[in-house]
Amino acid sequence: MKKLIIPIFIFAFAVFLSGCATKPLSKEEKVQNSKYYYKIGLSYLNSGNIAQAIYYLNKAYEIDPKDPDILNALGIAYTNVKEYSRAKEFFLKSIEILPDKAETYTNLGVLLAQEGNYEQAIWYFEKALENPEYRNKEKALYNMAIVYRKMGNLPKFEESLKKTISYNPYFINAYITLGNxxxxxxxxxxxxxxxxxxxxxxxxxxxxxxxxxxxxxxxxxxxxxxxxxxxxxxxxxxxxxxxxxxxxxxxxxxxxxxxxxxxxxxxxEFKESVIIPEDSKKVEIEKEIKEKKPVVIPKETKKAERAVSEEKKEYKTTTEKVESKVDEVKIARKTTPETPKKVVKPKIRFYIQVGVFSEKQSAMKLSDRLKKLGFEPEIRERNIDGTKYYFVIIGYFKSYLEASRFFRKNLKPEGFKGIVKFVRK
Known part of the structure; x- marks a missing residue:
């Protein structure tokens, strides 16, 4: 039985192999197969499954070792697993075959930055940016900004982030990095x-x-x-x-x-405490009584005695008048009903903040532009952490809705940006 089974097994295997060998792939089929494996590898690379990505990208590379896209993707994959020497090899091969592919320069710059070769990384980023057909310049600029920060060159770091936002106003990471x-x-x-x-x-x-x-x-x-x-x-x-x-x-x-x-x-509470109390008239009258105390004059002559007598009479008359005034005040307080005090609330006024500048000249420039269009802007100075800032505002309005409508109807169509704010007056 064994002698019969073994020949059958070998025959079947041989037929399979011979069947494969007798049908060589054409050039078009090879390209199709390499692209097929490349797309599978790329999908794994984007999903973060680097092992599977490397496997399928290498299968594509075996079929077509001169495809710059496959070489570039392999460089990215090996960079992610920190096999920098192999990654660099694939990037350089891609550049050699297709020198105008800006993405490869950017990717090689990222690799060099991770190795700490900052000067070389900047050089490759700049090479990528020199290509007028490069559609993703914001990627090179953002990575360049990160490298400049690691180098301690903060002005270049800030400048590169601003350029990143200029090239792509939807690049979220650039806003977050620059704002922080x-x-x-x-x-x-x-x-x-x-x-x-x-x-x-x-x-x-x-x-x-x-x-x-x-x-x-x-x-x-x-x-x-x-x-x-x-x-x-x-x-x-x-x-x-x-x-x-x-x-x-x-x-x-x-x-x-x-x-x-x-x-x-x-x-x-402080404002309320300085309000004059209702019985202030009584206090003033009592003070007046104290000030009218008789002056003691020595009894040396009859003339002096007469002066003292007249002074006493005057004091008595004044006292009677004062006491009469006090009684009148008391009666008035009893008969007149007390009215509740009105609490004066601060008024809220809304305004539109059109711009904020650290230089007065820039604020004046915006103000002049607004005046030419018929608006009446104001420039307000404000000191924040020892630095002067200049706020260009338009207002005031009685309500937020009124201010918002004014902005949408008059300022926004002219290309101005603004925010509605309020102040208590």
Whole structure:
């Protein structure tokens, strides 16, 4: 039985092999197969399954070792597992085959930055940016900014992030990184401006709301700070670290709001304490009585005695008149009903903040532009942390709705950005 089974098994296997060998793949089939494996590898790479990505990308590389896309993808995959020498090899092969592929220069720059070769990394980022056909320049600029920060070149770091946002106004990480940098530098108005710009671009992100909440907190706008912190808290999700930070800031803001209210109450109590009491007339009359005490004159002559006598008479008459006035005041207080005191509440006036600048010249420039269009702007100075800032405002309005309508109808069509704020007058 064994002699019969073995030959059958070998025959079947041989037929399978010979069947495969007799049908070689054409060039088109090879390209199709390499692209097929490349797409599978790329999907695994994007989902974070690096092992499977490397497996399928290598299968694509075996079929077509000169495809720059496959080489670039393998470089990314090996960079993710920190096999930098192999990754660099694939990136350089890709550049050699296709020197105009800007993405490969950016990816190689990221690899070099991770190795700590910052100068070389900057060089490759700049090479990528030189390509006029590069559609994702914001990626090179953002990575360049991170490298400049590691090098300690903060002006270049800030400049690169601003360029990143200019090339792609929806690049969320650039807003977050730049805004948080401004907060660390205590440039709270700059932080407010960059986070507001992100929100105006339609970006919804807990880190952006959190950043704007922090900016408002340090600017002393505690109610607005709490509003954006609460918005961040609602959409945080599973980010526990961010949730702890947001809750911590909400607690700080609540404390400041309570302190402000206590100060307002104390201020109102002080104002009430300086109101003249109702029986002040009696006090004034009693004071007048004390001032009318008789002057003691030595009894040396009859002339002096007569003067004393006349003074006593005058004192007695004055006293009777004063007592009569006191009685009149008492009767008036009994007969006249007391009217409740009116508490004067501060009026709230709304205005539109069109711009905030650290230089007066910039504020004047915006103000002149508004005046040419027929508006009546004001420039208000405010000192924050020892630095002067210039606020360009238009107002005042009786309600938030009135101010908001004015902005939408008159300022927004002219391309101005603004925010409705209020002040107690």
């Amino acid at each position: 940098y401004y907060i660390l530098q205590k440039r709270y108005l700059d932080a407010y401006n960059i986070f507001t710009k992100a929100i105006n671009a339609g970006l919804v992100n807990p880190y952006i709301y959190f950043g704007l909440g922090k900016a408002y907190y340090y600017l002393g706008e505690y109610e607005k700070s709490r509003y954006f912190l609460q918005k961040a808290k609602k959409i945080i999700g599973d980010d526990l670290f961010l949730k702890q930070e947001v809750v911590r800031y909400i607690s700080m803001v609540d404390k400041k709001i309570v302190e402000q209210k206590e100060k307002d109450i104390q201020s109102n």
